Amino acid sequence: MQQSLPVSLVEVTEVERITPRTARITFAADGLAAAIGDEPDQQVKLYFPRPGQDRPRLPEPDGDGDVMRWYQSFLEIPEDQRPWMRSYTIRSHDAGRDLVTIDFVLHDDAGPATRWALSAAPGDTIGVFGPSADYARRVPLSSTIAGSDLVLMAGDETALPAIGTLVESLPDGARAVAYLEVADSAEEQRLDTRADLTVHWLHRGATPPGRSTLLLDAVRAADIPAGSVFAWLAGEAGVVRTLRRHLVGERGMDKRAVDFAGYWRLALSQDDAPTDDDLAEAREKLADAKQQAEPTAMYDQAYEAGSAPWVIGEPQPVVVGLARDGWVRGAVLDPGCGTGENSIHLASLGHDVLGTDFSEIAVAQARLNAVEHGCSARFEVSDALALEGPPRFDTVVDSALFHVFDAADRLRYARALHRVCRPGALVHVLALSDEGPGYGPQVSAEEIRAAFGAGWVVEDVSASTYRGVVGATDPDDPGTWELGDLPAWLARIRRI
Numbered sequence: 001m002q003q004s005l006p007v008s009l010v011e012v013t014e015v016e017r018i019t020p021r022t023a024r025i026t027f028a029a030d031g032l033a034a035a036i037g038d039e040p041d042q043q044v045k046l047y048f049p050r051p052g053q054d055r056p057r058l059p060e061p062d063g064d065g066d067v068m069r070w071y072q073s074f075l076e077i078p079e080d081q082r083p084w085m086r087s088y089t090i091r092s093h094d095a096g097r098d099l100v101t102i103d104f105v106l107h108d109d110a111g112p113a114t115r116w117a118l119s120a121a122p123g124d125t126i127g128v129f130g131p132s133a134d135y136a137r138r139v140p141l142s143s144t145i146a147g148s149d150l151v152l153m154a155g156d157e158t159a160l161p162a163i164g165t166l167v168e169s170l171p172d173g174a175r176a177v178a179y180l181e182v183a184d185s186a187e188e189q190r191l192d193t194r195a196d197l198t199v200h201w202l203h204r205g206a207t208p209p210g211r212s213t214l215l216l217d218a219v220r221a222a223d224i225p226a227g228s229v230f231a232w233l234a235g236e237a238g239v240v241r242t243l244r245r246h247l248v249g250e251r252g253m254d255k256r257a258v259d260f261a262g263y264w265r266l267a268l269s270q271d272d273a274p275t276d277d278d279l280a281e282a283r284e285k286l287a288d289a290k291q292q293a294e295p296t297a298m299y300d301q302a303y304e305a306g307s308a309p310w311v312i313g314e315p316q317p318v319v320v321g322l323a324r325d326g327w328v329r330g331a332v333l334d335p336g337c338g339t340g341e342n343s344i345h346l347a348s349l350g351h352d353v354l355g356t357d358f359s360e361i362a363v364a365q366a367r368l369n370a371v372e373h374g375c376s377a378r379f380e381v382s383d384a385l386a387l388e389g390p391p392r393f394d395t396v397v398d399s400a401l402f403h404v405f406d407a408a409d410r411l412r413y414a415r416a417l418h419r420v421c422r423p424g425a426l427v428h429v430l431a432l433s434d435e436g437p438g439y440g441p442q443v444s445a446e447e448i449r450a451a452f453g454a455g456w457v458v459e460d461v462s463a464s465t466y467r468g469v470v471g472a473t474d475p476d477d478p479g480t481w482e483l484g485d486l487p488a489w490l491a492r493i494r495r496i
Contacts, residue, residue, distance in 0.1 A: 006131065007061055007070065008032050010100065012124045019187045021106045022157065023117045024091065027126075029100040033093040036100070036131055040141055040165035042090045046102070047083035047127030048116045055125040056083035071352065071376065083127060084112035087263075089161040090131070100128075103161040107209070141232075142169055144259065149227035151176040151195075154219050154243055156209060156235035158263045160189055166232060170195035179222070181215040181235070210236040210266040219243055220250075230257050237262025309469035311338060312483055315345035316399050318430050318464055318490060323349055327426065327492070330394025335384040335417075336401030340366025340377060346397070347377035354393075356382035385409055387416040396427040400466060402451070403431035403443045410451035418455045418495060425495045427452075432466055433487040448491045457494045464490035 010027035018024045036042060047056040059073035074082070092101045104117035116126070145151055151174065153163050163178060170176055174195035181202040182188060188201050204212035216239060231247055233240045244260045247253045319342045322328055328351060334343045337355030339362055347353045347370075355377060357363050366379040384401060396417055405413055417427060434442040445461045452458050466488035 023104045026101045029098045033095045033098045036093045040169040041162040042131045044130035056127045058127050086113045091161040145230045148230040150229045152231040153178040156181045159234035167193035179218045233260040237265045315341045328395050332395045333393040340369050343377040344375045347375050353377045355379045385412045387420045391422045398429045402429045403441045414451045421495045427493040429491040433489050452493045459492045461491040464488045
């Protein structure tokens, strides 16, 4: 059964101005509403038509559920015809009537989303991507806040749609407090909940959004009782980062108990390159992932300490050569991607790439590396022995993963790859060779051939090299590490 992409065109059915600066727009959802669960704060990507278009120009999904292939086609649309894309929160949905409602804050310095919302009328059409597991939290928000003695929420008007869904999800008896910054009393909204909710509305008046200190001052002055507290923060990115640092650094809250998101950036849009502060936010989220990961796991420890000898800060030369010589095509899977250097290199050449690793710390580092490189490679936490889904990959680039498995797991790995590769797909395996010195597990050419039996044709296994850390002038200083080429096998295997 093929997996379809969560991409659809939706049509406006109703427009309501719920405050002077907020438009609530309801869409006929073309089956989307039925796919939306009950979790709060569900995100979607909206695609807005360019001038002269009555609907956004979007690629047709190819039916195999390949997100990166679709996104690559999206990027190939000429820029002056490519839809503007913005992230929004679903405010509500009605599965029975197949309706989805989204609130639009109408900014004074109108961007494409505000311009569209200001003139939106029944019959107008935009595109939607999501909700999707690619953008969802690994741990549902409702599970995260369960058992908390207090839920603390803080945000500006852009956070109100998500906060509305969050307070509606709170059960009877839950305690919650919200600090909400808006322009004036006319922008206050009714928040329905079964919980014991206290709302503090903060009016910034003529001060531009993102320039006020009201929200920061209010949270800093808040009396937060002892006990288990979960904090949810959203709004202007710089304000949110400062709030989060206050709660963690000054209040001593556990980083895992603070959910934070910069919805917008002062004087910047989602089309602009990431700033130093944006990268700082990615690093803070990386730090959270480190804290939440299992500290005793060998691989996590190596990534966290920066001591993994396979992390060299650059793509493997063999992988660079495979791409240069035309052996990489179509949708690419990089299993055991580590910190993502190979995936990022291939994505920079225009390939649609998914990197996977079972280490949350490795994936967090890979995502940060991708942001810093302005790269579209996508990374997921995944077990390479349990890959599932429809056949969707044309190339697999395995750089030093195969050799960590024992004989039984190598067979499981080959079966897992067979499930997700299209017929004719090529699997490139670069594994440390038993014919020379190295570190960690080593395999023979015969062991590679034995793993890829039924359903595969082993076209070639040849001597190669794998670049890794072979020594250091100062073992305590990664900057002094010495790289060297270790004996390896490079196998080319075709799925049949």
